[in-house]
Amino acid sequence: MSADLFWILVSAMLVNNFTLHLFLGLCPFMGVSAKIATALRMGAANIFVLTITSLVASFLNAYVLPHAPYLRLISFIVVIASLVQIVEMTIKKVSPTLFRELGIYLPLITTNCAILGLAIFQTNRGYGFLEGLAFALGAGLGLTLALVLMASIRERAELADIPALAKGMGLVLIVAGSLSLAFMGFAGLATP
Amino acid sequence: MRARLSFRHGVHPPEHKELTAGVAVRRMPYPDEIILPLRQHTGKPARLLVKVGDRVERGDKIAEADGFVSVPIHASSAGSVRDIGLWPHPDGSMAEAVRITVDRFSPQIPRPRIIPHWEGLTPDQIVKAVQRAGVVGLGGASFPTHVKLLPPDDVTVDTLVVNGAECEPYLTTDHRVMVEYPERVHHGIRIMLHTLGVSRAIIGVERNKPDAIEALDRTLPADLDVTVQGLTVKYPQGYEKMLIRALTRREVPPGKLPMHVGVIVQNVASLACIAEVFETGLPLLERVVTVTGPGLRKPSNLIVPVGSKIRDILGFCGGLADGATEIVFGGPMMGASQPDLDAPVIKSTTGIVVLTRAESRPRRTYPCIRCGHCLDACPVFLNPSLLGVLAQAGRYEEMEEADLATCMLCGCCSYVCPSNIPLSQMFALAKAGLQRRKQQAA
Amino acid sequence: MSEATRDPISAGDPLLQLRASPHLKAPDSTPKIMWNVVGSLIPVIAAATWYFGPSALLVIGAATLGAVLTERAFGTPGSLADGSAAITGILLGLCLPAGVPLWIAFIGGAFGIGFGKLVFGGLGQNVFNPALLGRAFLQAAFPAVMTTWPGSPGEIPSWSQLRGDNLAIPFASPSTDAVTGATPLGLMKFESTPTDVTRLMIGDISGSVGETAGVVILLCGIYLAARNYLNWRIPVSIFAAVALFSGILHLLDPARFASPLFALFSGGLMLGALYMATDMVTSPVTNAGAWIFGIGIGILVVVIRTWGGLPEGVMYAILLMNALVPFINRATQPRPYGSRGRRAGREAPA
Amino acid sequence: MTGPENATELVRHAPGAHEAGAAILPGRTTTPGYDFLRGVWRENPVLVQMLGLCPALAVTNTVANSLAMGLATFFVLTGSSLLVSTFKNWIPKEVRIASFILIIATFVTIADLTLAAVVPDIHKALGAFIALIVVNCMILGRQEAFASKRPVGRALLDAFGTGFGFIIAMVMMGSIRELLGNGSLLGYSVFGDSFEPWIIMILPPGGFLTLGLILIVFGWWRGRKAAEVPRVRRWPHGVASRRAA
Incomplete structure (x- = not known):
């Protein structure tokens, strides 16, 4: 059981990395990856929200959606958005420092495809409560890893003589492609 | 105990000291003209005392110290002040200088004692005498020596580190001083220890100068705690912080001086100079300069009057060989290229190195390949x-x-x-x- | 000039140069380093030709041509002379199967230089090793071709026979009538059959063009390390990590996991550790970073070989660690002189 | 619910949204033609504004998938724009983002169920990405930036243009990737049997690399064009002067 959870985590983090192989969470990956510090915070915020989302999705899947499957998408998006909003307000009240660190990223994350993607994938694969948590954690870690790698590469590239043509998104996409190629090395990484 | 002492990292440029390492120090005859810039030391330039047409004797003060971090400047030759104005300075700028026409017929007789005997003086009086003699660090830094001798009350100095490393390629100035005047070095150490109230001195010498180590060892005074330490041959072994690291394992924090870790560093040539000042009673008027390099006909170690022009010195050394392209004051690693052959040797000039195209040819720059x-x-x-x-x-x-x-x-x-x-x-x-x-x- | 001239000016007519210090320069230069690496690869290429016949030369040549032409077309003018494009091409050629069609080798070289190097701004700016990026691209693009290994040299009837459909028309699939074999790693992974280590060392096995002759590569690498053209800490830490990690696994289950010596000399580990991982541009600048980098590669190699879907993981391990290099560099900044107490272990007082 | 400050955050942070927002500041008028063409090419959501990258990379491995995704998005976009601009005066400002999302989600659900019924194969291939149209920043961005402030006709034009631009980008990506990755277009073999497919093109790295290359080539092309005819913009009458103002 725990081995299964571990491989779900590894799979979501490395083998089927959310950003590099499933193209989820590309907006922060492109937009908030210029500096390592912000990338780390964005990653942390993502892990946090993904975990909550997984819990909510498990709950919805278990108790609400069996009665109204066509409401799946709408209920996911509404519940996630409101939950993130509540979390944001709570953090703001409880820990202003943490809010300064993560707060501004939270609303951005709400409409991040990674969050909704997680909920949908989790449902499609029929993950239970614990599996969902492992999946969310793996996805979050994978997102953070991709973000930090991209940020460190971009920080380096910022000082380099990038040809004018490749500056900006062109380079980011090609770096992402290269990272994605490198991550293919994890393909097939699975339970021995 | 002679462990291999050194610091970490550093480089090993080709030494080329063989050109002059075995050449005994000669005295260069007085040139026709002496140029004495008022700025020959770190700190405020000296204040001018003479005017055009004045007759000066050897050892006369022509400019006086302007404040504590400043030293006076003395005429290194008898003659008359021909001109006072801007003149090429070895640092590449134009700086105010006194131009003295040397009296060809003057016997250059030493004047009566200007600096008193040091025996019996209090440390404060010695410090004053050192300042009056215009002594600066002769290792190239040109920091007024007397300033180093007055550590503030909140620091305790326990070690005098004597810098005989001479890590710059080509230069053999300190080397020859150690080989030829070891007693003077030890005498200088004695004066320094007395002044600072310190009991321990360590002389650091790179191991490529065995004769210097031998000479210093041979003349080691029995009554003082002085040790001679061989150092690994490596650039920049002679840099103050590296030397302190190698000899005492201490590190000078950024923005601090060696005295903050209990160390005072003096160059061997400066110590010999201090000893000489108190022996002869004359201020700092001349110094040993290595004139060398592949672009020079007769590489030599010379005693030259401070203020001699490059042109005259190179002329005395046989002139430039074919292919000479660059003249560097100081060592080739940190020294400065000279644009003008009329620039004078100043107190801190350790050597004149004439390089050829082989060393100075332009090289194409490539992007950084992060080789580390x-x-x-x-x-x-x-x-x-x-x-x-x-x-x-x-x-x-x-x-x-x-x-x-x-x-x-x-x-x-x-x-x-x-x-x-x-x-x-x-x-x-x-x-x-x-x-x-x-x-x-x- | 006669002895009479005392005036220095007339002696050599010096046009006095003004340069910033230092006025001396170490003899090494970037092109010299690069061409030395190229030169050190000649024995490896020779060994490759010995084992894989003219195919080896063709494949290496095509990959190099792809790299060099791309550099020539899109790179800064004159950048060919620094030799880095040639290294990329040769290294890429050395890690391809001998039987690949030449057009594929060419595309790999072009991709490696174009997307792996020039996009980042050319020499010194790239994040990923261009040769390996080209190799990874080919592996993903043409997985079947890239895993069709020629038979080991002993199985080939004559030396001069091509080891596959090298001359396939561009963009066409190669025909599949050549003698094919399996690499020692493949045999180990899929059939649990270890190969004799001596054969691995001398290279009498199937595999990529230039990665089979382990001892030759090792000797060439030692030459480069001796001349300080590669950071010896990287290969040493890779070897140590691989030997240790695979040794532990081997002790746990000798039947399933190969011995450390097998792990060291099989696949592309020698070539990767000595030539790819040590690429100056894409490895950490700090020595502490070099250790971390090497250990990371070693661990990833064993992880991918053991639990991954592929028999060989050196290429991916190096690429993944390449991506981490900017991060490693930041994390292992040297502690400057005098800031004692917060100094890293590397600079600890000797 | 997501408040108004979230919306501004969202729009501000979406790459490229900056210029898009600036173009429709109140008080500035645009021609209907411009409203349509802007989205198609000049401010193409994918190729210029870098919005909606997730589907543009994830499902463009074949032309058929790209087209289906493009059409589904087109449908959702026009539907939502129509609804939003029709009811813009009834939607309270404070909950407008939430309302937009609800409207979008409704249309996505319709599209999802329709695709599942009509083309089950493609629906299966697109998988979760149909549902993910909901969070396509491009759609929400058009609602917030345009449809909620403009009359129905203009909002529809804008949605048509943007949706069409999205389809163009999708099909472009899909064609390149299918052609190289499979040697075919819309399933019909182009190069014949002997073609060695470049599998990478239909794998994730191929998506990134293709889009990256397209951006570089476009940049090069634009740069060349700008160098040839400096300062002259071939856009409908009035546009150039407005941009210059």
Whole structure:
């Protein structure tokens, strides 16, 4: 059981990395990856929200959606958005420092495809409560890893003589492609 | 006990000391003209005392110390003041200088004792006498020596470190001083220990000068705690901080002086000079200069009057050989190219190195390939590779965060860089740029 | 000039140069390093030709041509002379199967230089090793071709026979009538059959063009390390990590996991550790970083070989660690002189 | 619910949204033609504004998938724009983002169920990405930036243009990737049997690399064009002067 959870985590983090192989969470990956510090915070915020989302999705899947499957998408998006909003307000009240660190990223994350993607994938694969948590954690870690790698590469590239043509998104996409190629090395990484 | 002492990192440029290492010091005849810039030391330039047409004797004070961090300047030859005005300075600028026409017929007789005997003087009186003699660090830094002898009350100095490393390629000035005047060095140490109230002195000599080590050992005074330490041959072994690290295992924190870790560093030539000053009673008038390099006909070690022009010295050494392209004051690693053959030797000039095209040919610069050789060379453990990239992007503030202040511009990174990136030059510019920005902000 | 001339000016007519210090320069230069690496690869290429016949030369040549032409077309003018494009091409050629069609080798070289190097701004700026990026691209693009290994040299009837459909028309699939074999790693992974280590060392096995002759590569690498053209810490830490990690696994289950010596000399580990991982541009600048980098590669190699879907993981391990290099560099900045107490272990007082 | 400050955050942070927002500041008028063409090419959501990258990379491995995704998005976009601009005066400002999302989600659900019924194969291939149209920043961005402030006709034009631009980008990506990755277009073999497919093109790295290359080539092309005819913009009458103002 725990081995299964571990491989779900590894799979979501490395083998089927959310950003590099499933193209989820590309907006922060492109937009908030210029500096390592912000990338780390964005990653942390993502892990946090993904975990909550997984819990909510498990709950919805278990108790609400069996009665109204066509409401799946709408209920996911509404519940996630409101939950993130509540979390944001709570953090703001409880820990202003943490809010300064993560707060501004939270609303951005709400409409991040990674969050909704997680909920949908989790449902499609029929993950239970614990599996969902492992999946969310793996996805979050994978997102953070991709973000930090991209940020460190971009920080380096910022000082380099990038040809004018490749500056900006062109380079980011090609770096992402290269990272994605490198991550293919994890393909097939699975339970021995 | 003679363990191999050194610091970490550093480089091994070819030494080329064989050109002059065995050549005994000769005295150069007085040239026709002496140029004495008023700025020959770190600190405030000296204040002029003479006017055009004045007759000066050898040893006469022609400019006096202007404040505590300043020393007087003395006429190194008898003659008459021909001109006072701007003149090429070895640092590349034009600086105010006194131009003295040497009296060809003067016997250059030593004047009556100007500096008193040191025996019986209090440390304070000795310090005053050293300042009056116009002594500065002769190792190239040209910091007024007397300033170092008055540590503030809150620091305790326990060791005198004597710098005989002479790590710059080509130069043999200190080497010859140690070989030929070891007693003077020891005498200078004795005066210093007395002045500082310190009991221990360590002389650090690179191991490529066995005869110097031998000479110093032979003349070791029995009543003093002086040791001679052989040091690994490596540049920049003679840099103060590296020497302290090698001999005492102490590190001088950034922005602090050696005295803050209980050490005073004196160059062997400065010590010999102090000893000579108190022996002869004359101020600092001449110094040993290595004139050498592949572009010179007769490489020599010379005693030259301070203020002799490059032109005269090179002439005495047989002139330039074919293919000479560059004349460097000081060692080739940190020295400065001279644009003008009329620039004079000043108190801190350790050597004149004439380089040829083989050394000075322009090399193409390539992009940084991140080989990391500069990190392995940097004696103060900086990341020149990163600093260089930042310098190119003009990000001086980030360079400051990357400890640019610790950089001492030793040139090791530039020396090893396979891509010929002028790293230390860029760092010097960045330092200057930062200072300018700070001044503008203030 | 006669002895009479005392005036220095007339002696040599010096046009006095003004340069910033230092006025001396170490003899190494970037092109010299690069061409030395190229030169050190000649024995490896020779060994490759010995084992894989003219195919080896063709494949290496096509990959190099792809790299060099791309550099020539899109790179800064004159950048060919620094030799880095040639290294990329040769290294890429050395890690391809001998039987690949030449057009595929060419595309790999072009991709490696174009997307792996020039997009980042050319020499010194790239994040990923261009040769390996080209190799990874080909592996993903043409997985079947890239895993069709020629038979080991002993199985080939004559030396001069091509080891596959090298001359396939561009963009066409190669025909599949050549003698094919399996690499020692493949045999180990899929059939649990270890190969004799001596054969691995001398290279009498199936595999990529230039990665089979382990001892030759090792000797060439030692030459480069001796001349300080590669950071010896990287290969040493890779070897140590691989030997240790695979040794532990071997002790746990000798039947399933190969011995450390097998792990060291099989696949592309020698070539990767000595030539790819040590690429100066894409490896950490700090020595502490080099250790971390090497250990990371070693661990990833064993992880991918043991638990991954592929028998060989050196290429991916190096690429993944390449991506981490900017991060490693930041994390292992040297502590400057005088800031005692917060100094890293590397600079600890000797 | 997501408040108004979230919306501004969202729009501000979406790459490229900056210029898009600036173009429709109140008080500035645009021609209907411009409203349509802007989205098609000049401010193409994918190629210029870098919005909706997730589907543009994830499902463009074949032309058929790209087209289906493009059409589904087109449908959702026009439907939502129509609804939003029709009811813009009834939607309270404070909950407008939430309302937009609800409207979008409704249309996505319709599209999802329709695709599942009509083309089950493609629906299966697109998988979760149909549902993910909900969070396509491009759609929400058009609602917030345009449809909620403009009359129905203009909002529809804008949605048509943007949706069409999205389809163009999708099909472009899909064609390149299918052609190289499979040697075919819309399933019909182009190069014949002997073609060695470049599998990478239909794998994730191929998506990134293709889009990256397209951006570089477009940049090069634009740069060349700008160098040839400096300062002259071939856009409908009035547009150039407005942009210059």
